[in-house]
Amino acid sequence: MPDRSLKGEHYHRAELRIALDPSHPEHLQPPPLPRSHKVLDIGCGAGQTLIAAYPDRISFGLDIDLDALKLGRSLTDRVCFVCSKAESLPLPNGQFDMVIARGSLSFVDTTSSLKEIHRVLRRNGELWMALEPFSEAWSQAMTYNYKGWIFFAYIVLNSVLFHLTQKQFPLLGRYGSFQTERGISQALIKNGFEGISIIRGKDFLVTARSR
Numbered sequence: 001m002p003d004r005s006l007k008g009e010h011y012h013r014a015e016l017r018i019a020l021d022p023s024h025p026e027h028l029q030p031p032p033l034p035r036s037h038k039v040l041d042i043g044c045g046a047g048q049t050l051i052a053a054y055p056d057r058i059s060f061g062l063d064i065d066l067d068a069l070k071l072g073r074s075l076t077d078r079v080c081f082v083c084s085k086a087e088s089l090p091l092p093n094g095q096f097d098m099v100i101a102r103g104s105l106s107f108v109d110t111t112s113s114l115k116e117i118h119r120v121l122r123r124n125g126e127l128w129m130a131l132e133p134f135s136e137a138w139s140q141a142m143t144y145n146y147k148g149w150i151f152f153a154y155i156v157l158n159s160v161l162f163h164l165t166q167k168q169f170p171l172l173g174r175y176g177s178f179q180t181e182r183g184i185s186q187a188l189i190k191n192g193f194e195g196i197s198i199i200r201g202k203d204f205l206v207t208a209r210s211r
């Protein structure tokens, strides 16, 4: 999963190197797809995952970080970058065969984002997500100062709320949470997904299909 101790351009360039190196221990990529399949990456950063996984097509990457998207534009012309929020996608209904979200759903209003992802996926379209488990949020917390601990307390509260009700609240305009298997499964079902598969190992991988 992404190393969040790195910031901005350093982070995105480091993740691109990892994405291009299948032997790297942190290498984690979505599955290969037929070339005709249209892919959208939510929280794509500089498009690192798309550049490495789907170089054989024009794909779509969406992020709120304009600087990351500008970096992405300097790295590839195979990705259409869109600057927007995951919670409100400026994209038409039923357009995509696959939506991926690698390490990004921990920073968004998950339920609103899943609703939007479902809307832009075609029927039987696939969703692939790499999520953040508690262990990762906890190891990050070890590096925090007191402000970080206040934000961590918010993340824990928000995550418990999501686990129980699939709802979240923002703090100072930002979202933060880790996911549980129950919370994400319930949220997927409520938002029109089926065929949910969860793999827990070093990574927390969830796939589902749009009904």
Ligand SMILES: C[S@@+](CC[C@H](N)C(=O)[O-])C[C@H]1O[C@@H](n2cnc3c(N)ncnc32)[C@H](O)[C@@H]1O
Binding pocket: 002, 004, 015, 042, 043, 044, 045, 046, 048, 049, 062, 063, 064, 065, 068, 084, 085, 086, 087, 101, 102, 103, 104, 107, 108, 109
């Ligand atoms: C940990 S990075 C993951 C980047 C990339 N997917 C990867 O795997 O390296 C999380 C990304 O989510 C983006 N992000 C955060 N909140 C967002 C939101 N509400 N809508 C869209 N993107 C968001 C951030 O700007 C950042 O690029």
